[in-house]
Amino acid sequence: xxLIKIAWRNVWRSKTRSLVVIAAVCIGMIGGVFSxxxxxxxxxxxxxxxxxxxxxxxxxxxxxxxxNQESKYFIxxxxxYLSKIRKIEGVTASARLKISAMAxxxxxxxxxxxxxxxxxxxxxxxxxxxxxxxGDYFAEDKGNQILVGAxxxxxxxxxxxxxxxxxxxxxxGTLTGATFRVCGIYKTTNKAYDETQVFVKKDxxxxxxxxxxxxxxxxxxLIDDNDKLDEVKTEVQGIVGKDNLVRTWKExxxxxxxxxxxxxxxxxxxxxxxxxxLAFGIINTMLMSILERKxxxxxxxxxxxxxxxxRRMIVxxxxxxxxxxxxxxxxxxxxxxxxFGRVGINLGMYAEAFESLGYDSMLYPVLNTGFYVQVVILxxxxxxxxxxxxxxxxxxxxxxxxxRTE
Amino acid sequence: xxxxEIKDLYKIYTESEIPVNAVNxxxxxxxxxxxxxxxxxxxSGKTTFLNMLGGLDKPTKGEVIVDGVNIGLLNSRQVIDxxxxxxxxxxxxxxxxxxxTAKENVEFxxxxxxxxxxxxxxxxxxxxxxxxxxxxxxxxxSKLSGGQQQRVAVARALASKxxxxxxxxxxxxxxxxxxxxxxxxxxxxxxxxxxxxIFSTHDQRVVNKARRIITIDDGKVxxxxxx
Ligand SMILES: Nc1ncnc2c1ncn2[C@@H]1O[C@H](COP(=O)(O)OP(=O)(O)O)[C@@H](O)[C@H]1O
Ligand SMILES: [Mg+2]
Numbered sequence: 135x136x137l138i139k140i141a142w143r144n145v146w147r148s149k150t151r152s153l154v155v156i157a158a159v160c161i162g163m164i165g166g167v168f169s170x171x172x173x174x175x176x177x178x179x180x181x182x183x184x185x186x187x188x189x190x191x192x193x194x195x196x197x198x199x200x201x202n203q204e205s206k207y208f209i210x211x212x213x214x215y216l217s218k219i220r221k222i223e224g225v226t227a228s229a230r231l232k233i234s235a236m237a238x239x240x241x242x243x244x245x246x247x248x249x250x251x252x253x254x255x256x257x258x259x260x261x262x263x264x265x266x267x268x269g270d271y272f273a274e275d276k277g278n279q280i281l282v283g284a285x286x287x288x289x290x291x292x293x294x295x296x297x298x299x300x301x302x303x304x305x306x307g308t309l310t311g312a313t314f315r316v317c318g319i320y321k322t323t324n325k326a327y328d329e330t331q332v333f334v335k336k337d338x339x340x341x342x343x344x345x346x347x348x349x350x351x352x353x354x355x356l357i358d359d360n361d362k363l364d365e366v367k368t369e370v371q372g373i374v375g376k377d378n379l380v381r382t383w384k385e386x387x388x389x390x391x392x393x394x395x396x397x398x399x400x401x402x403x404x405x406x407x408x409x410x411x412l413a414f415g416i417i418n419t420m421l422m423s424i425l426e427r428k429x430x431x432x433x434x435x436x437x438x439x440x441x442x443x444x445r446r447m448i449v450x451x452x453x454x455x456x457x458x459x460x461x462x463x464x465x466x467x468x469x470x471x472x473x474f475g476r477v478g479i480n481l482g483m484y485a486e487a488f489e490s491l492g493y494d495s496m497l498y499p500v501l502n503t504g505f506y507v508q509v510v511i512l513x514x515x516x517x518x519x520x521x522x523x524x525x526x527x528x529x530x531x532x533x534x535x536x537x538r539t540e
Numbered sequence: 541x542x543x544x545e546i547k548d549l550y551k552i553y554t555e556s557e558i559p560v561n562a563v564n565x566x567x568x569x570x571x572x573x574x575x576x577x578x579x580x581x582x583x584s585g586k587t588t589f590l591n592m593l594g595g596l597d598k599p600t601k602g603e604v605i606v607d608g609v610n611i612g613l614l615n616s617r618q619v620i621d622x623x624x625x626x627x628x629x630x631x632x633x634x635x636x637x638x639x640x641t642a643k644e645n646v647e648f649x650x651x652x653x654x655x656x657x658x659x660x661x662x663x664x665x666x667x668x669x670x671x672x673x674x675x676x677x678x679x680x681x682s683k684l685s686g687g688q689q690q691r692v693a694v695a696r697a698l699a700s701k702x703x704x705x706x707x708x709x710x711x712x713x714x715x716x717x718x719x720x721x722x723x724x725x726x727x728x729x730x731x732x733x734x735x736x737x738i739f740s741t742h743d744q745r746v747v748n749k750a751r752r753i754i755t756i757d758d759g760k761v762x763x764x765x766x767x
Contacts, residue, residue: 136644136651143639429634436596436631437696438624438652440617534596537631538587 137443141450145458148423155412155419156459162408163463164470167509170401171471171499172479177397179323179494181383184390186261187322189383190228190354192367197379199351205233205343206305209378212350216255218373224358225366228255229350231339235302237332239290246286246332248300250339259356262320262333269294269318278338280314283328284321292316300334304343312342323494402508409516412456416516420452420524431528432536441529448528449521456517464506471499543703543736544570544593549602551588551759562588563599564759570704570738575730577750578740585759586740587708593738594627594706595619607703624652628697628705630739632712635693636681642668643677646696653700667695671725687718691725698729704736711746723749 145152185191194215199207209215212229219227231250236243253272257263262281263271272279280298282290292298294316301311314334322328340347353374357366363382371380384391424431431444478496481488485495551563562585570576578586591597592604595611604611606626614622623629636645646664655663668674671691681689690710697705707726711719727749729735739746747753755762 136648140637140639147639430637433629433631433634434637435620436594436623437629437649438620438700440620440624443652534591537596537634 137447138450141447142454144423144427144447144451145454148426151419151422152455155415155455156462158415159412159456159459160463160466162412163405163460163509164467166401166405166408167464167467167501167505168470168499170397170404170505171467171475171501172497173397173401174501174505175475175497175499176493177394178500179498181390181394183323183494184387185356185360185383187265188260188324188327189386190259190356191360191363192355192357192370192380192382193386194353194355194370194374195351195379195381197377199232200379203232203234205231205303205351206307208305208349208351209353209374210349212348212353215353215374219353219355219370222366222369224362225355226258227353227355228252228259229336230256230352230354231336231345231349232351233302233339235300237286237290238299238301239292239296241291242289244286244289245330246300247330248302248339249331249333250336251333252336256333259354262322265320265322266318267321269316271318272333272335273317276317277335278312278314279317279335281318281320281333282316283331284319285325285329286332287316287319289329292319294319298332300332305345310342312338314338323489325490398505398508401505402512405509406512409512413516413520416452416455416520417523419455420448420520421527423451424448424524424528428531428536432531432533435531436533436537444528445521445525448525449518452521452524453514453517456513456520460509460513464509468501471501474499541572542569543572543607544568545603545605546593547603547605549589549592549604550600551585551592551597552600561759563592566602566756566759566761568754568761568764570736572703572736573730573734574704574736574738574752575727575750576738576752576754577747578738578754578756579742579747580740580756580762581742584757586742586756588759589756590706590708590738590740594629595623624649624700626703628700628702630690630693630697630705630707630710632709635696636689638681641678641680642673642684642692642695645681645692646699649696649700663699664695667699668692670698670729671695672721685718686714687722690714690718690722694722694726694729698733698735704738707737707739709740709742711741711743716745719743719746 194209196207196209216227216229219225228251233248233250235246235248237246267284272281282292290298296316298314298316299311300314301309304310355366355370357363367380367382374380435444475498478498481495481497488495546566546568549563549566550561553560553562566589578589580586588597592599599612609622611619611622637648640648643664646667647660650660650663665677668677671694673688673691673695676684676688684692711722714722723746726737730737741747752766754764
């Protein structure tokens with residue numbers, strides 16, 4: 135107790151000097167923690183969009199479809215699977231026909247992926263219906279409607295109610311096609327997606343290709359809690375059997391999954407590097423303080439304060455010096471993170487660049503508790519590391535020598 | 541009762557080009573309850589001698605036996621603990637921890653000895669009253685005069701219940717009124733509580749208060765007078 139008290143008071147003997155170090159640690163912390171929060175926010179948004187708009191949590195395919203996206207590689211018994219999967223708690227699912235097609239407008243033509251969906255089902259697994267910038271989602275009574283991405287619309291010079299001709303092969307390989315009318319234009323934060331994915335009603339496609347209603351190319355499964363991912367995957371695999379391939383979003387997009395781990399690592403490295411730089415300041419301050427107190431430390435050793443106690447006192451001083459700044463820095467970062475997490479940071483001027491990479495230009499920083507735990511551990515390590523040199527300097531002193539007054 | 545025996549003690553500093561025989565063959569013994577001045581001009585070897593007596597420095601040759609223990613044979617950890625439990629120290633300056641009050645400074649040594657909080661506090665107050673600082677318990681050293689600081693150091697030395705108290709020129713940095721005051725307090729503690737004091741000085745007024753005067757020069761005992 136007493137040693138901690140002495141250590142605490144020792145920190146404040148040289149107020150300005152200590153405050154400079156504390157301020158440096160504080161600012162360094164804010165820099166490291168807040169920029170990590172920006173990265174995490176960016177990642178989290180990207181993953182959220184990827185899951186809620188593009189992928190859902192789990193996808194089921196005919197394994198051959200993965201290698202070769204031809205319409206003959208479909209999933210049979212779709213309706214049976216769907217009804218069974220929907221019985222799992224907290225899970226919804228939607229089946230899609232996915233067909234590569236050539237899309238042409240009056241102006242030009244381009245390759246595209248047709249998503250043949252049942253609008254009422256799709257709404258439950260994908261938020262594409264909330265991302266419309268023009269027009270409406272599918273109307274029940276109208277046939278051959280198409281929902282296109284903003285990028286795609288621009289490329290083909292399409293407006294609402296413009297006509298698009300889609301040409302594609304049916305299951306037997308015969309070329310077929312039909313004309314669709316644009317009912318809505320959507321915009322996500324992923325330009326590549328907006329350029330390549332169009333939506334039409336599954337029934338319309340089935341009619342053109344003479345598909346029966348029980349086949350699909352992709353079943354998308356959305357879970358209310360990402361933590362249940364593996365559990366649900368196992369259950370779904372049980373339902374669809376070995377003939378169908380079941381993959382989680384982490385398996386479909388391993389780069390995205392890896393990125394989360396990488397960002398956490400990267401954030402920790404960033405904080406570690408900042409702390410290491412700060413450690414020099416801390417060590418310097420502590421060494422100065424030890425040198426100034428040479429006689430006092432000599433006196434303490436002379437009257438009977440042993441080395442472990444000297445060591446403990448210096449460790450506490452270093453810990454205080456390091457932690458005051460860290461705590462203030464973390465609290466301040468948390469305030470910044472929760473404020474900007476609410477209002478967002480608009481990087482509109484770089485929107486083009488961000489969106490072409492699939493990121494939102496509106497950034498909402500986030501931090502998880504795990505990261506804070508890591509930061510605190512790193513700070514402890516830094517404090518202990520910074521204490522080594524001052525302790526060595528103090529302990530190798532010979533009290534008889536330093537106490538001599540000449 | 542003999543509490544310290546010094547046999548054939550030498551300290552030769554060899555770091556410099558010409559070796560310095562700072563203590564050059566001393567044989568002495570000290571009894572419980574002594575009030576002894578070590579006298580000699582600057583550079584005569586007083587500090588070196590007291591440092592070896594207090595286990596702060598190792599003899600080049602010879603033995604210092606305190607209460608039957610040859611302290612030259614203790615390892616560095618043992619010798620720190622030995623000092624803590626057996627020897628009280630008063631230095632010329634830098635005696636106190638600046639961030640602690642007078643009372644906390646006195647308590648601190650008992651804390652090092654692992655005494656419990658209540659005993660510590662009561663004894664610290666008692667010791668400070670004994671040196672006439674009962675009204676300055678909560679003052680930090682910077683708020684005390686040089687003489688008062690030395691009295692706190694004496695109180696701290698007493699608080700640890702040592703076998704003897706070593707004071708290397710305790711009055712060198714204080715004025716003559718404070719010097720008289722400090723010496724009177726030390727004398728009183730010596731008479732009433734039978735506390736053993738061994739102090740060095742080159743101040744004749746301080747020497748006059750001693751009951752045994754050991755004069756050293758060139759690291760040798762020149763005279764040893766008991767009054
Ligand atoms: N570490 C040292 N290295 C070399 N010589 C020293 C050292 N310490 C003290 N001396 C010398 O030893 C002699 C005795 O010094 P000291 O014990 O301090 O005498 P006093 O306390 O009586 O003034 C002096 O000549 C001093 O210069
Ligand atoms: Mg001296």
